[in-house]
Amino acid sequence: MRILAVDDDPIILELLSELLATMDTEHDVMTADSAIDALELLARPETEPFDCFLLDIQMPGMDGIELCRKLRETTQYARVPVLMITAMSDKNYIDNAFTAGATDYVTKPFDITELRFRIKNAESRVSGDSALTKKIFAVQRSEAKTGDPNEKVSLNEPVPIMDVDGVIDYFAFENYVTQLSRGSLFGSTVFAFSIRRIQELYNQSTAFGFECLITDTSEAISDCLKPHQFLISYAGNGTFVCVVEGGHRPDLDRLTDQINLAIHDMDLHFCDGRKLDFRLCAGQAFRLIWRAGRNVIDAVLEAHASAEEEAIRREKMQDEYWLSERAG
Amino acid sequence: MMMETVQAAEMLPGLERIRARFITMLVDRLDELEQLCDNMYEDAPDLAALEMSKNILHKIAGSAGTLGMTTLGDAARTCENQIISFLESSQPGLEQIFDSLGEFAELAEGLVAPSH
Missing domain, CATH: 3.30.70.270 (Reverse transcriptase/Diguanylate cyclase domain)
Known part of the structure; x- marks a missing residue:
């Protein structure tokens, strides 16, 4: 998958890149240290589309929830998996993230096994392999097939x-x-x-x-x-x-x-x-x-x-x- | 602290390198926290400085646990939560926040000291 990870902490970005590099499937990971940087990257004509996003919720300026909302407003990213990264124990943040269109979330500090599972879950969604997602993505597959x-x-x-x-x-x-x-x-x-x-x-x-x-x-x-x-x-x-x-x-x-x-x-x-x-x-x-x-x-x-x-x-x-x- | 780090390091081969970078950044972040709190007294809280301190602690809390430094991460989280609570309701007092920051700084010093 082509993944864009957005977090204002360089350590977290490095951890995510390292983690994704050790997974069975090869992932092409890009990073941005703010929501604004991410949007600028996405707006560049030479940027290839992403299959999945990892967004930190709490970032200065525009937060991850707002970024998720903006992604969902685009046709291209209306349905791609968006995993929110949160250190928040406050459930309201998580609820707001889902309402803004997030598909899943992981909490910091990361449980590495859990994070791998969540990424694989998103990957299944992208590839349409998962039993859970088959029925949902049949919609997209049929559109793609016939146009x-x-x-x-x-x-x-x-x-x-x-x-x-x-x-x-x-x-x-x-x-x-x-x-x-x-x-x-x-x-x-x-x-x-x-x-x-x-x-x-x-x-x-x-x-x-x-x-x-x-x-x-x-x-x-x-x-x-x-x-x-x-x-x-x-x-x-x-x-x-x-x-x-x-x-x-x-x-x-x-x-x-x-x-x-x-x-x-x-x-x-x-x-x-x-x-x-x-x-x-x-x-x-x-x-x-x-x-x-x-x-x-x-x-x-x-x-x-x-x-x-x-x-x-x-x-x-x-x-x-x-x-x-x-x-x- | 060592016991905590071993288990996490086993799971990601590049974790030692990231941990080393985290420790380097921790030195700067500690300095920054100290400067932010330098001119703050119980009767004169600097809300902007507290907000910035909260953001620094939030980052430390987020990554320390994943890097195996759970105790440090928990201490940072305690300080962060106390500052959030103070900014919202002026409770707990700055005295308690400084106590927690002191405990956090001691833990951080213990990690930073061997290489510095």
Whole structure:
């Protein structure tokens, strides 16, 4: 991979270069000692594109979070892995980094084994080898293959959502929850919403229309989760996974009603002008307390599965109701 | 301190070279910290100097642990956190910050002394 490491401490830059030189895969590493230097380097026409960024969060002048935000505003670096380097134990810095578009983070002082793992994780994302990332990057692969913006993303693939508060991509979401410390997990709850009859909606939508549907839905969820501290990710198949923190106990029935009302008020339409009417339903909420022998991801998957099951159950109930009405 | 460094050095072949550079820079950083605190008294805190001291300590804390000098890194982190807290809420007092800086400087001196 071609990697740009940005840190104002020359020792850290040297450590990173040394570490990356000892990895199994060969990496081409460049360094910058400030965010401004990094942006100048990127603006030079002769600079070849980078596959991955390592950004220190706390730097004088422009910090790593702002630099990450600026990278995400460019088409070229909208999706490349950005690993934040932080000495901050304060979780707010990490949350802000993810909200700005970071995909992962490592803490200083480095645990070298952990850092290697994180770099390999980013590498998998770039190469598309990882099981986790396959579904996400299938989106990019299909675009690269055909170059056709009208080609629709598969239903079970996460659509990239940009510029919605608190919405991050699924890869970053998994990195985020798996790295939260036992202390940080305390008071966090994960739950999911699924769009009902998503397959039908998907079949009836164009590529652009489906992306709008997903983005608008994520916006409605984001608006309804404010003012709590939260992160949302679209996991594909019409399902959004959310984590709320600070001990907030979500009233999922009320929240679902609020979201459905917000979607209704958006007055959405298909691209051909037909009225777009759909509803969400929620699954079960799971506390992300540390569980012996169980991965936090299990809780995320359980929340995800329960929302999809609920969507199917509700549609089945509705179908049976109409059938019995008709029979009556 | 030696015990801490051995384990980290095993993992990266170039770590000794980086550690040597870190120690060289530590000499300058210690001088800088001393100068910043030189004219500061309990009743006359220099906020700009504290901010600069915090940045120096932040860098030391970030790299020392990775280089195997965990105790030094922890001491730098303690000073950094105390300065952050002081800048936000004037607590703890400068006296305590200077005590912590003194402990940090003693640890740093111990690392710097053999080669200087």
